[in-house]
Amino acid sequence: MAPVLSVNDRSVNLTNLTKPIWPDQGYTKQDLIRYYIEVSPFLLPHLQGRPLVVQRFPEGIRGEAFYQKNIPEGSPDWIDTCPVTHEEGKITRYIIVGNLETLIWLGNQACLELHPWLSSSRTLEQPDFAVFDLDPMEKSTFEQVCRVALVIRDLLAGLDLRCYPKTSGATGIQLYLPLTPTYSYREVRRFVEAICWQVHELRPDITTMERIVEKRQGKIYLDYLQNVRGKTIVAPYSPRPLHGAPVSMPLSWEEVAGGK
DNA sequence: GCTTGGC
DNA sequence: GCCAAGCAACGCCTT
DNA sequence: AAGGCG
Ligand SMILES: [Mn+2]
Ligand SMILES: [Mn+2]
Numbered sequence: 001m002a003p004v005l006s007v008n009d010r011s012v013n014l015t016n017l018t019k020p021i022w023p024d025q026g027y028t029k030q031d032l033i034r035y036y037i038e039v040s041p042f043l044l045p046h047l048q049g050r051p052l053v054v055q056r057f058p059e060g061i062r063g064e065a066f067y068q069k070n071i072p073e074g075s076p077d078w079i080d081t082c083p084v085t086h087e088e089g090k091i092t093r094y095i096i097v098g099n100l101e102t103l104i105w106l107g108n109q110a111c112l113e114l115h116p117w118l119s120s121s122r123t124l125e126q127p128d129f130a131v132f133d134l135d136p137m138e139k140s141t142f143e144q145v146c147r148v149a150l151v152i153r154d155l156l157a158g159l160d161l162r163c164y165p166k167t168s169g170a171t172g173i174q175l176y177l178p179l180t181p182t183y184s185y186r187e188v189r190r191f192v193e194a195i196c197w198q199v200h201e202l203r204p205d206i207t208t209m210e211r212i213v214e215k216r217q218g219k220i221y222l223d224y225l226q227n228v229r230g231k232t233i234v235a236p237y238s239p240r241p242l243h244g245a246p247v248s249m250p251l252s253w254e255e256v257a258g259g260k
Numbered sequence: 261g262c263t264t265g266g267c
Numbered sequence: 268g269c270c271a272a273g274c275a276a277c278g279c280c281t282t
Numbered sequence: 283a284a285g286g287c288g
Contacts, residue, residue: 067276
């Protein structure tokens, strides 16, 4: 008898709970599921109503991984989904996480990375936040990333816009800029691109707008192209499949100013 | 992780 | 009944 | 038209 968790009258079978997911830390699938339960009050609001892409690691972070957009056949019928039409009329049925039992089920599926869309299923074509994705290449320091984040914060503040920082869980930082869902992805992308070019002119020494990795000179890539339909950003509190089992963590501006 | 199909 | 195999993304921007 | 990219 595999263990069963019952939440809101819905049962989730839990399998292979002792399987190591982060072997260096000795963290198992049970630890992952426990983490999801503990952070659910903070995590669920960021997933609510959004098409979700997940990256799964059934054999742990050193095993084979794959991205998943469509809900698998045979999933519980109480999992919410959202059909999205892509090019050539293809329809993808994305999972939408609106409750704890779905999150637990994702944990048992060994979903480590949670990547929600920038738009809600109710306004699919209009993002309700923009993201400034700061991707430090090898020669960049976290202190430099923090400096750049502050430059963006100040530029946006000059437009009466407030944005919110989080770590990516790897080496970068992302800034969330809440939007009314009234602009197209293209408009949002162009706005973020324009701000990023201003940032690059202020700090050409530590930033790059170069899309080709090899040409980035080790600097911080200002990845405005994350603001595109169908693209996603790792959710706040999402685990990362990296040594040490880090997560993407919201920051205060005081922490960013501290350059930790 | 799970379903399917061959044995 | 057991187990190996197959399967689980994708489109846009840039050049 | 192709392909790098996340
Ligand atoms: Mn990033
Ligand atoms: Mn990026």
